[in-house]
Structures are given as C-alpha cells and as structure tokens.
Amino acid sequence: MTASKLTFPQLLDRLATTSGDEAALQEKRYGIWQPITWSGYRQRVRRFAHGLASLGFKRGEVLAILGDNRPEWLISELAAQSLGGLSVGLYPDGIVEEVEHVLSHAGVRVVVAEDQEQVDKLLALRGGGRIGGVEWVVYYDPHGLEHYDDDCLIEFPELERRGDELERERPGWLEKEVERGEATDPAILCTTSGTTAKPKLAVLTHRNLLSMGAGLMEVDPIDRRDEYVSFLPLAWIGEQMISVACSLQAGFTLSFPEDASTMQSDLREIGPRLMFSPPRIWESLVSSVQVRLQDAGWLKRASFRWGFKVGRRVAEARIRGGRLGLSLRLAHGLAELVALRPVREQLGLTRIRHAYTGGAPLGPDVFGFFHAIGVNLKQIYGQTEICGIAVLHRDGDVRYNTVGTPLPGTELEIADDGEIRLRSPAVFAGYFRDERATDDAVDAGWLCTGDAGYLDDDGQLVVIDRAKDVMQARDGTPFSPGFVETKLKFSPYVQEAVVFGGDRPYVTAMVSIDMANVGTWAERNSLSYTTYTDLAQKQRVYELIGEAIARANEDLPESVRVSRYVLLHKELDADDDELTRTRKVRRGTINERYAPIVEALYDEGAESVAVKTAVTYQDGSRVERELDLRIQAMNGLALSRDDVRDDVGIGV
C-alpha cells in the first residue's frame, strides 16, 4: 500500500514493525545523545494516546502543543492523531494574543506545554478568563513547577501512567482507533505566517502532507540514513514536512539539540545529511563565516579567497552544464583541501546530501556562497496551504534567481494578472472554520498563492514577491522590495532591512543593524558605544552600512537603487508585531508605526527625524524618550572604492 493512503500513526506502526530497533528520535540530554527507537516511539505514543483518551479527548478534537523541539512534541502530535484528532503547534516565543487567538479559535481543551514559561503564559490567560475552553495543561519539563497546584496541571509522565491504566481496561482498543483513521482525515492545523492580521489556521490532511513528501522524495530520494537535526519550530510547516511527513515515510533519525545555545555545535556533531531551513539560518551561517574570516590571519584569509574563487568558477561551470578543464579540476581539488572543506566542516555541512531553503526568498549572493563551498543548496517554493513544497530546484539545474520547476503531480499556471496558481493533492482542505477565506484562496482546486511571478524561457518559475508588495519604480520597472532587502541583508552587519519606494520618486531603506557583528566590528575599530541605539547612530556605523548598501546597489538597476537610508534605533521584532514568527517583514505595521521616518526619508531637506521610544524598566514603569535618528543620503557618503567591491563578494 502506498504511503499516501495511510495516516501518520499507521506509518509509525509500520516503521515500528520493520525497523523497531533503529533510532527514530534522539535528544541530547546531559551531554549525551539519548536515542528512542521506532518501537519505543510507538510505545510512548500509545501510552500518551491512552492518557489523552482518559481526559476525554475525542475524534476530531484539536490538541495544542506549545514548546521547543523535544520528543514529547512529536509524541503528543502522533497521539492526538492516533485518536483521530489533530494537533496545532504554537510558536514557543509567541505573544499571548497569538496563543489566545489560536486556542479559542480551534476550541482547544487540552494543551501540551513545555515548561514553566509556557505554563505561566497559559495560566495567566486562563486566570483572566480569556481561554475558558482550556481544561488541561500537560507539561513535560517540571522544573520550577513543583509548587504549582492548579487543578488543570498534569505532568506528562503522570498522564502516560493514567494511559497505562486505561490500556489495561481496554486492551486492543487503540489499535482499532488507529485503523479507523483515513488518509483524508485532518492531521494538523498549521498557522499561516500571516504577514497581515491574525494567523489563519490551515487544515492539512494526512494525504496532503504525505503526497507532498512523496513528491519531494521522487525528485530527491531520501532514505533512512539521511539524518536530520530538528531545531526550527515544529509549528512551522517546513519543520512538520521533514520531521513528520518525510521522516515517517523514509524512516530517518531526527535529532533534537540540547539547547538553543548548543545548536551550532550539536549540528556539527550530527553532521546532518538533510537540511531544510529558512533563509535567515543560511544567512547567519554565511555571517558566521564572514566574521570568522575577519578574525583570521592573512594566510587563512588569502587561501580562503583563492579557494572560494575557484569554488565559484566550478559552481558556475556546473550550472552552465559545461565540462571542467583539467587545470580547474586540479585547482578545485586543492581548494577543497585548503579552503572549502574546512569551511563546510566548521558549519557542520560535510555530510550534507540535500540542502533546501524555503519560506522566503534567498539572496543570490548567499546561494552562490553555498554552491561555491560545495553545498548543493536548492530553493523550495510553496506555502502552508500546499504543505510547504510545490516547486523545487533540480540537481544540476539550480539558478539563483528561480525556484525551479513543480514537483511531480503539481500543476502550475500563471493567471492573467500574474498571480501564481498551483494545483496538487497537497492543496489544503481549507481554513479552519473560515469558509470565506477558503473560497478566496481556492478556486476550483487551484490554490491562489497571492504571489506574483512568471516562467522563464526554460520553464523555471521566478517569484517576484507577494503580489500586493510588488512596487513600480519611477520609470515603471516592477521591482520587489523583498529582493532589494535580501541583497542588503547579505552584509553581516545588516540584521533586517525594509525598502520603500513604490509610489515614490526614489527608493529608500530602513535598516536595523546586527548588534553582535557591528559590536565586534566597533571593538576592533576602537569605537566605543553603550547601547544598541547609541551604536546605530554613530557616523562610522552609518558609513559601514553605507558601504553595504553601495555594494548591493551595484547589482541593481539604476532606478531601484537605494538612495537614502536610516538606521533604526531598535531591532525589528516579532514581539512588536513588526515581523512574522518566520521573520518576514509586516509591511502594514511598519508603514503605520514608522510613518514619520518614511516621510523624513522622502523629505530631502530632512537630516534627521525625531522618534519616540518607550522604555519599560524592570519594575514595570514606562518612560517615553525622544531621540533623533539621522537620515543619510548615499551621495553624501565618501566611500573608499576599494572597500565597496571585494572580488570574493563577501567583503572581507
């Protein structure tokens, strides 16, 4: 029987039977990787499913899960699905309003929460009567919760014990429940990243997710040896895709890092063969190489530059499909030895077979970087509503400006207004209890993505941007602010950038600096500073960012070059609603909140703009402060041309 006729719990049963003794999950605890086998995984899912049943969890009910990536997260999800229910993941760093919205909209009765931080969040909401429907909060990290005595709290292992009792009363009952599951049952609710308003909940069935996984694996065979490190939020469709939909079909091992602070070294220890991350992870990997290079001695730097150049020529030759000359092959062998392999090793990417980026566009420079160092990074295009993957680069045909061609079984068309539309078995079952939104999104089986794009001469899809975000420059060229922003973010010193200019005479940018990297740079250049705000307003930091913008401008058409910019006094933050949880810019909020800054960017007389900031002190008191942000014009900067363009293209 093919996988897409089954449910996830049924697939788990199959793996527990065929490869019961192999590691399914492993978590680093106490400094040691602690594996759970497939049969152990199933056993824990069974116990927890019985536990949920003892709380009256029913077919079709929604279980909410709120926490970092741990085995318990997946065990809870599979347990809910074993009973014919579904799960919804919440971002652990989500603000209370998001949690409230999802819990009450989905009518959640039982929440699985990780630790004290999450439990506090829930108890506060519950105490305020805002999530009256929640009856049980199950937690699995008891530290600090020893003295809590709310009736709704229950510890994970305790619920497993209750499950054991129920299992003794009703032997064989759960097997029947699992068998009753149909592939067309809803499996998860997934919050859409919602660059606008409150997140919507997409209903995805087992069949949706599995057909997407099967499509992916038809293009790139993934097998049980393809280890994967799970560190991105499981509430995100991308992580669900790999950790649930692909892992349960291919049977590979998932590893959970010990802690956010050890993620990088845990990644190196595992050396994953499969990796799927949004652009910000790839960008931060590039930044870490750039920063290390700046701290390295001249010999290392020189050998990396040379090796990188060779690597880039090889990557370009491969993309063009040409043959490599003997001298280039020899040079590449040496470059591998002295430069490329060591860098891959540092990043934990030596064993990588399949590397994907998705969720947002990745800048061509970052793409080029990974191909030059020998990581076959490929772009995925999709949305939550189509289980994350619909279009994908193929091996040997990776172009940095396209997202590739549709997966097998996926149809693609460009509507008359330029909107990308997709149709496949992975198109979702609709938004949860929101028929109107569903009707807007799905038209006779076609998913209207809301993205503007076109097919290039070879039939590869080029995505411009969200249709409503696409802007027109003065001379009528359509341009994507996202593309310009991505180019700016290639600089390790730029944390986030927002570009304006649709209905304006020229293009401007609002930039927030990367505190860690600019801070290191400042230290090395004997520039003293106190706070983020102070650092961001230094003339020399303005010049530093100006150089980064000049570098980005060189690759942009004349009419969409950034001509004025401002450095923001704070980082853009998802907690302030300025970014989505997947770190996409919320243009609406930003246009509204920073309206005076945007006005000043277009007021050629303005040299600075006053902004009000609210500082909240530890004791809860708030003080409003006013400060001036400088506006800098690009033509007012004296940049040393040597710095502007480095032949490695990464400014070292």
Added chain:
Amino acid sequence: MSRAYRHQLNGSDVERGKVQLEAEGVSLSFGAVKALSGVSIKVRQGDIHAIIGPNGAGKTSLLNCTSGLYRPQQGSIRLLDGKVRELTRTRPSRIATWGVARTFQNIELFRHMSVLDNLLLGRHVHMRHNLLNALVYVGAGRRQEIEHRELVEEVIDFLELQAVRKLEVGRLAYGLQKRVELGRALCMQPAILLLDEPMAGMNAEERESMARYMLDVNELAGVTTVLIEHDMGVVMDISNRVTVLDFGNVIADGTPDEVAEEPQVVKAYLGEQ
C-alpha cells in the same frame, strides 16, 4: 520518564526555618588588629542570609572562620545538621565533608580544566574510590562514576552551562566563571552554601542573571545561602535576613526592611553628619 531531576542538591536534613548554623561570641584578631569581636549570628534553614558591612568590617573573616580557614581565638561556630558539629577547631577538608560549601571573592577554579572537570571536582567529597576501582572502569567504580556525572549534568542543566560544558574555564567570561564556581559548590550537595561576593566585578546583565540563579538555588533547590555582598540593591531584593557588621561587631540583624531603618546602619554606611 519524567524530566525532573533525580538528585536533591540540598544536603541538609534540617527542617525549614530551624536554626542550622550558629556562631556565638566569635572573636578573631591578627596581632593587635581585631577582625571580629564577639560576633553572634543564627542562620536558619532555607534563608538567603546576607552579611553586609563596610570594607574591613569582618565579613570575609567570619566566612573564613566558618569554613575552617581561620581559627578564632574565642567563641564557637556550630553546624546543627543532624549532629551538633563544632567548626572552629576543624580542618577545612573535614568541614567540607559535613556539607559546608563556599565560593571565593577571587575565583578559585582550575583554569586549565574544563567546566565539566571542575564541577566533577565538587563531587570529590562524595567519592568512595580506592585506587584500584578508580583505575579500572568496572563494577562499583563505574556505577559511581555514572552517578556523579549524572548529578553534575543536572547542575549544568540547572545553571544553564550546557554550551560551555567542555570549554576550558580560563577561556570563559568572568561572569560565567563565577557561575561555574557556584556550580562546583552545588555539586557538593551542600547543607549550607557560603558565597563571598558572588557578583563582584560583574556588569549589570551578569549580576541580574546571577541573582536569578541564586534565587533558584534557594527556592527550587532549597539550599540555605549565606551571602556577602556589597551591592545593597541585590541584598535588599533577594535576601530574607540581613546581618550588618561594622568593625568586627554586629550592629544590626533582621529582615532587610528592619535593617535599613536602623540608625546605626545608616551611620555606618553614610557616615555621621
């Protein structure tokens, strides 16, 4: 399997609120200099008991008498944990085995050893090795080793030291070294913890996180803490009992609020008009 810690970090059997450490009439002098003159203090189980006072008031001397580094000429210091134990005429190593753990003003860690090894060293008082089973990793020796490592790992988790577990202590930031030192003291499963200026030389952020860990140690692990600290803000925030020393004498003793009201304390800190 629960994620709860398997080991108790608190090594005391005393009921919460009962007197656990008692100093009576302790006097110490170096030649003609009187460091302590007839100091009496009672420390109760479960408290964070701060000892404050101007420079040279005798705070560290009192701590050194308690951990056996100094021998006072008069008076007694008793640990009332199960048995009554006199600390003033006892070797420091002996006192450590009774569960009195401490940190120092200047960090006293093994700089070239890893964080993990430094913490394992804190288990020393509990290790029952003979040379043979320490050399061959089998049987009881092996079981013990695993047990100790497990406790150390719980402390690493508790103090969030995972990312530096295998790094050399000397390479760590100062604030982090202080946290490692606290960790080593905790690994002893102490009955009582003596902290000598745990926040000296730290920046605001490091102090804040240190204060958080000290509260956790006290509230979650239930360990009695005697604390010497200069930062009055911290003392008033986190301790529930304060003793003020000045020129070797106790000039006030009580809750933070009571002590702050004492005219004598105000005088000692702000001087006379």
